[in-house]
Amino acid sequence: MCLTDEWFFFFFFLGVPEAEVTWFRNKSKLGSPHHLHEGSLLLTNVSSSDQGLYSCRAANLHGELTESTQLLILDPPQVPTQLEDIKALLAATGPNLPSVLTSPLGTQLVLDPGNSALLGCPIKGHPVPNITWFHGGQPIVTATGLTHHILAAGQILQVANLSGGSQGEFSCLAQNEAGVLMQKASLVIQDYWWSVDRLATCSASCGNRGVQQPRLRCLLNSTEVNPAHCAGKVRPAVQPIACNRRDCPSRWMVTSWSACTRSCGGGVQTRRVTCQKLKASGISTPVSNDMCTQVAKRPVDTQACNQQLCVEWAFSSWGQCNGPCIGPHLAVQHRQVFCQTRDGITLPSEQCSALPRPVSTQNCWSEACSVHWRVSLWTLCTATCGNYGFQSRRVECVHARTNKAVPEHLCSWGPRPANWQRCNITPCENMECRDTTRYCEKVKQLKLCQLSQFKSRCCGTCGKA
Structure with missing residues (x-):
């Protein structure tokens, strides 16, 4: 039984006196609101909860009778x-x-x-x-x-x-x-894939070499995206397609220009100009020049070249070897380097910048640079112990041949030796009052003993003062 708004149950009982009718569902007595006259039962707003075994019992003084029916609710x-x-x-x-x-x-x-x-x-x-x-x-x-x-x-x-x-x-x-x-x-x-479509423009308008390359696109849901997204996908094999394979109109053909007749100062170069027709087979055949002049002006077959001036680097003789000493017996000498035409006209150096520039300085042997540093022996240390001892020596630049002193700048190519150094920087063995320098008599004569730095170094001499 399918769901509907109302369902009626009818059972007919005959008896004298009239029987009393009672309804049950699944053996449970139903309330009086479900009853109608003459023993019928009305179900309203039927739902799946109304499904079950319905029983009707009729009873009077002489007995009772029960009839049942199964109600199955079907909801599609x-x-x-x-x-x-x-x-x-x-x-x-x-x-x-x-x-x-x-x-x-x-x-x-x-x-x-x-x-x-x-x-x-x-x-x-x-x-x-x-x-x-x-x-x-x-x-x-x-x-x-x-x-x-x-x-x-x-x-x-x-x-x-x-x-x-x-x-x-x-x-x-x-x-x-x-x-x-x-x-x-x-x-x-949602996936990426390669799509082959839209041929590129033909590479030639005529002749036998025109091809069209099919265009590969990386798509996502029919929308073109960066080709990197399709890197892991199998790339379709595409082959170029021949196009515009037909005879070309007559046209001027030129060879490459010949070498210039001069490297500078104005020369001439030439090339060959012919009127030809390129067939669809790829073969080019010469035709009358008239067939090309109707299409385009004849290209020139001669032109000027290398119009720039002929220039060169020129230089003077080397000067005297009297530059600064740069090593034993070595000095520097100079010369002038300038740009000029082959006719001897001087030009700015930029005009010769394309040419390798000659050097303008070079090393040379110089007697004046035969020098070296000479040092004397170290003097005695001014102290036998303590922190104030030093000694000195004489440093001079001398000529190697004459052994005579020369200006020090001639030896500047080598490091100048030190002319003094500290010495006997060791703790004194005992703390008795004694002189630690050789100049204490002078200190006493100059009355410098009252100064602490001299008093400590000349303790013995100053103590007697």
């Missing part, structure tokens, strides 16, 4: 008006997984490859409908290459590790004794 599969339950079930099954609900008209979910997804089949009916899933119109249990799990008594389908073979239409068929309902949803795998 349909989409519930409230979807909170199925949404909560999806969230509990896969909190972080993308999901979609099927519908009679169909829904869609776009996903990246490798992901998993949940499909929910919202359905209600009585008895509880049996749910069967399909992929591409075939029962999902027979699908190959599809990793899936049916959960929650068929209400949820989980599809794992999505790929190109996983996309397409998924449908759930709900059926019970009262009817059937089909709902569907489509999974679209």
Whole structure:
């Protein structure tokens, strides 16, 4: 019995006196609001809770009689008006997984490859409908290459590790004794792929070499993206396509220019100019010049070249070897270097910048630079111990041959030796009062003993003062 607003039950009993009628459902007595006249029973707003065994008992003074009937409520599969339950079930099954609900008209979910997804089949009916899933119109249990799990008594389908073979239409068929309902949803795998389209412009307008290269594009859902996204995809093999293979109009053909007759000062170079026709076969044949003059002006076959001045570097004789000493017996000498024409006209140096420039300085042997540093022996140390001892020596630049002193700048090419150094910087063995320098008599004569620095060094002499 399908759901409706009202249902009547009629049982006819005859008896004298008139029998009293009582109704039961599943052996439980029904209240009087359900009763109608002549023993009939009215059910209003029928729902699945009204399903059960209904019994009618008629009784009078002479006895009683009971009749029963089974009421089975049938509710065909349909989409519930409230979807909170199925949404909560999806969230509990896969909190972080993308999901979609099927519908009679169909829904869609776009996903990246490798992901998993949940499909929910919202359905209600009585008895509880049996749910069967399909992929591409075939029962999902027979699908190959599809990793899936049916959960929650068929209400949820989980599809794992999505790929190109996983996309397409998924449908759930709900059926019970009262009817059937089909709902569907489509999974679209968002993936990159190479597309071959749109030929490039032909490389030639005529002749036998024109080709067009097919253009490769990396697409995502029919939208062009950076080709780097398709790096892992198999690149289609593309072959150039011949195009514009036809005879060319007559045209002027020129050879390369010959070498210039002069390297500077103005020369001439020539080339060969002919009128030719290029065939579709690739063969070029000479034709009358008149056939080309109608198309374009004849190119020149002679032109001037290397118009720049003929220039060169010139230089004077080397000067005397009297420059600064740079080593033993070595000095520096100079000469003038300048740019000029071959006729002797002086020009700015920039005019000769393309030519290697001669050197303007060089090393030379000089008797005046035969010098070296000479040092004397160190003097005696001014102290035998303590922190104030020093000694000195004489340092001078001398000529190697004459052994006579010369100006020190002639020896500046080498480091000048030190002319003093500290010495005997050791602790004194005892602390008795004694002189530690050789100049204490002078200190006493100059009356410097009252100064602490001299008093400590000349303790013996100053103590006698």
